[in-house]
Amino acid sequence: MSExxxxxxxxxxxxxAxxxxxxxxxxxxxxxxxLLKEKLSIEMIARATKLTVEQVKEIGKKNALI
Structure with missing residues (x-):
C-alpha cells in the first residue's frame, strides 16, 4: 500500500508543478x-518576462498590438 x-x-x-x-x-x-501597450521594445519585453522574442511577437500579433 505504501508504494x-x-x-x-x-x-x-x-x-x-x-x-x-x-x-x-x-x-x-x-x-x-x-508592456506592448506601453510601446516597450519586443527585446526588452522578452528580457523582462523571460519569454522569447518569438513568443512576444506571437502574443503581440494575437492581441493586435504589433
Missing part, C-alpha cells in the same frame, strides 16, 4: 501584453 501512496504523491506533485508553470506562463503573457 501506491508514493505513486499518488508523485503524480500530485507533478500536477501541482504543471499548474504552477502554466500559471506563470499565463502571467508572463499578461505582462507582455501590458
Amino acid at each position: 501506491m501512496c508514493e505513486v499518488i504523491e508523485r503524480y500530485k506533485a507533478e500536477g501541482i 504543471e499548474g504552477m508553470a502554466k500559471g506563470m506562463a499565463e502571467r508572463s503573457a499578461e505582462v507582455a501584453i501590458e
Whole structure:
C-alpha cells in the first residue's frame, strides 16, 4: 500500500508543478501584453518576462498590438 501512496504523491506533485508553470506562463503573457501597450521594445519585453522574442511577437500579433 505504501508504494501506491508514493505513486499518488508523485503524480500530485507533478500536477501541482504543471499548474504552477502554466500559471506563470499565463502571467508572463499578461505582462507582455501590458508592456506592448506601453510601446516597450519586443527585446526588452522578452528580457523582462523571460519569454522569447518569438513568443512576444506571437502574443503581440494575437492581441493586435504589433
